[in-house]
Amino acid sequence: MDLIVQWFAVPIQYDFMLKAVLMSAFVGMVCAVLSCYMTLKGWALMGDAVSHSVTPGVVLAYIFNLPFALGAFIFGISSVLAIGFIQSKTRIKEDTVIGLVFTGFFALGLVLISKNPSNVDLMHILFGNVLGISTPDVIQTVVIGTITLAVILVLRKDLLLFCFDATHARSIGLNTTALYYILLTLLSLTIVVALQAVGIVLVVAMLVTPGAIAYLLTDRFDYMMIFAVISGIFSSVMGTYLSYYLDASTGGCIVVLQTLIFVVTMVVAPKHGLIAKMRKQSILE
Template structure:
């Protein structure tokens, strides 16, 4: 079997075609948003919201409602509760996130345990990329397209918000509204990615592509290109690997992205660990080679120049 056959063989199945479509859409949307999340420092926020949607997903399965409706409702509820606890008490944001997401996650586990026949906990926790029905795929496509469009339209304001909130406020940009918009987009993006990798691994799609791109470039505009490209390549590689090695699809997708991050961490031209060590050793070797040789004896006073000698003779 040649390389072309290896690439085309999985595509003969409709469930694999849907898996590739959903994975690519989720990867692009998550990668775009991850660029801002890395700069703002909202890694824990993504983790909290992704766990908090569990009861919404469970309720959607129980009552037969669309998957995205239940997940999005509880994602927005989690955002609202975190903000309420933070703004109405002495509790800090990270503590509020920990309280809210654990409470909602526990509520979801109770719902799943009470209705085991209607809800497959493994699909919720680790995704069901190979078993996505056409209706759920359409939901992912619609939500993904809306989220990506908003991110691209508001990219300048969101970038200003991420880099300098004080300057954004000074030029008339509403920092509070941008923060709320970013939280809503985070909630919608989590709903998009849940189908691909589940509740547990969704934070990897939200953080790893942006972190990888951050190591590869110093320009934010390039991050917005590099992150989706890396995410799409990693997702397709992970799906192919899961198909041929009969492994967890969501796990292979996240593992492929982790390998890409490890490569950037070690070998990035500007910020790679091994690259910087090699550059320092090379600079040290160049400095040692170019240093002049010094004698061990006492320093000799330089001989006077001919011009100095001539001036002394004239003075005499």
């Protein structure tokens, strides 16, 4: 027991680790909450698109010494507007448009990085650096995350209906176009929140995996939210601890742990797991 207590207590004696653990937990919670809506809506590819599209904004923010969140948010929203515009004006399907936009934006970011190698740390942009997060970045992340959670709390029922059945939401008078862009704006804000922890490449996992885990465990949305938040916070905190002891990428450890939890859940989930389905099948046979 003492060894377990020591295992958890030793790293947080250092200020940078305590800050990293708390920030990872907060980021995990924010991402998990939005992840439930993303899972119901089937927007994994959209999350991937927006997360990659913020790259040039982050690079430009570093180059001009501006808050990285500002550049990331502007380019995230720009990518969303570009996807909506191209889809509405052409016959190209949404998944193709998403692929075109996010690869174009991401490539622009790589060009900017290659032209300014001394100003931008590519690894920190792509894979995060929560262990080295500064106090201003902490404040910025907490403020943006809190705003995101507040908006979701206020609009939770409308967003749930929109994600579950947009046609029904429209039929009862909800402005589904506004909800579409609100959800995408929340997605952009959440990506900004998660950038410091896991970076651009891995942020989509933070936005998808907790919701996927919870979706296998329950059919009720309120319980789904609870399970997602628990898995998001647990994997974020434990991933940060593992990165300290393994001397490995913090974002990578968080996402690998989330993936392992998903695999275990996929097998042992009481109703929708593989073992449960095999039992049902054997009974029917």
